[in-house]
Amino acid sequence: MNSNFADRLIEEGTRKNSVLVVGLDPDIRYFPDFILEGIDSSSDESIAEAIYACNTIIIDAVADHVIAVKPQLAYYEVYGSYGIQALEKTIRYARSKGLIVINDAKRGDIGSTSAAYARAFLGNGAMSGDMVTVNPFLGSDGYMPFIEAAQENHKGLFLLLKTSNPSSYEIQDLKLENGDLLYYKLAEEIEKLASQTVGVHDYSFIGAVVGATYPAEAKQIRTKLPHSIFLVPGFGIQGGQPEDLREFFDDNGHGAVISSSRGVIYSYMNRTTEWKKITLPEMISCITEAASTAKDQINVVRFNNVPI
Ligand SMILES: O=c1ccn([C@@H]2O[C@H](COP(=O)(O)O)[C@@H](O)[C@H]2O)c(=O)[nH]1
Numbered sequence: 001m002n003s004n005f006a007d008r009l010i011e012e013g014t015r016k017n018s019v020l021v022v023g024l025d026p027d028i029r030y031f032p033d034f035i036l037e038g039i040d041s042s043s044d045e046s047i048a049e050a051i052y053a054c055n056t057i058i059i060d061a062v063a064d065h066v067i068a069v070k071p072q073l074a075y076y077e078v079y080g081s082y083g084i085q086a087l088e089k090t091i092r093y094a095r096s097k098g099l100i101v102i103n104d105a106k107r108g109d110i111g112s113t114s115a116a117y118a119r120a121f122l123g124n125g126a127m128s129g130d131m132v133t134v135n136p137f138l139g140s141d142g143y144m145p146f147i148e149a150a151q152e153n154h155k156g157l158f159l160l161l162k163t164s165n166p167s168s169y170e171i172q173d174l175k176l177e178n179g180d181l182l183y184y185k186l187a188e189e190i191e192k193l194a195s196q197t198v199g200v201h202d203y204s205f206i207g208a209v210v211g212a213t214y215p216a217e218a219k220q221i222r223t224k225l226p227h228s229i230f231l232v233p234g235f236g237i238q239g240g241q242p243e244d245l246r247e248f249f250d251d252n253g254h255g256a257v258i259s260s261s262r263g264v265i266y267s268y269m270n271r272t273t274e275w276k277k278i279t280l281p282e283m284i285s286c287i288t289e290a291a292s293t294a295k296d297q298i299n300v301v302r303f304n305n306v307p308i
Helices: 005-016 044-062 080-096 111-122 140-153 166-172 182-194 215-224 242-248 280-302
Strands: 020-024 068-071 100-107 131-134 156-162 204-210 228-232 256-260
Touching (some): 005 156, 005 204, 020 044, 044 068, 044 080, 044 280, 100 111, 111 131, 111 140, 156 166, 204 215, 215 228, 242 256, 256 280
Parallel strands (some): 020 256, 204 228, 228 256
């Protein structure tokens, strides 16, 4: 086992020739009819069964083309304990297929509570994956417990830095007294820790979330934060284009993993207005093709070999 999770991410990316992460954001309104057959839409238990069934189809369809899956916790928590069970089964299933699991939980609290969150997501329990997203805006006592747990258990984390959403500038781009932006300052703080915790590829298990929708900002962040792998959401449906991804990678094509959720898992909705009626083989083929296309588009950019 790699003792620094950054090495595992990089080496898996090389082995699979992919840095694509597929987000598992289950929304039953977008499920084909065949998955919902016999499902009671007023029962959380029944919906959670459909979610797990759908996730296994997606995982099988994308497993050869992605290094990781990223369940978005909100979509599971909404169904209470049944939703959490669907999440736990999904994590187990994805790991059984050799995939890295990034829990997109965006947790962070006062130190004692963060320590409990860190045990939940970076420990050995059923809800623990390999990495978790962390909200650093409570300060270092809020994020250090995640860093300590990740180090102890050979796992990793991504601290929210410059998120992909349109209003992220409202807080993250606030100007400090010295003229720096808030996210610059945070990048400097992360770098102090990341530079001390690098693996053999010179990256740390302490990563950062930087949205594909902010390529110019990513270029500047990279100069401040050379030792963190970026988790890059916002590619596809939110507007991030393949050519926007160039700045996220280093000269070796390392340094970032690119996430896409709806663009892959609901790709069949773009194929036909009759998408509700698609069959299982049609669903699989659409999702596999979407993942394979996204992987190839990203590879062209990260190896900088062909102009888009
Ligand atoms: O800055 C961020 C951080 C997290 N997300 C999450 O990623 C996915 C994006 O979904 P798409 O369908 O690929 O747009 C979603 O789960 C967000 O909660 C983000 O978008 N931006």
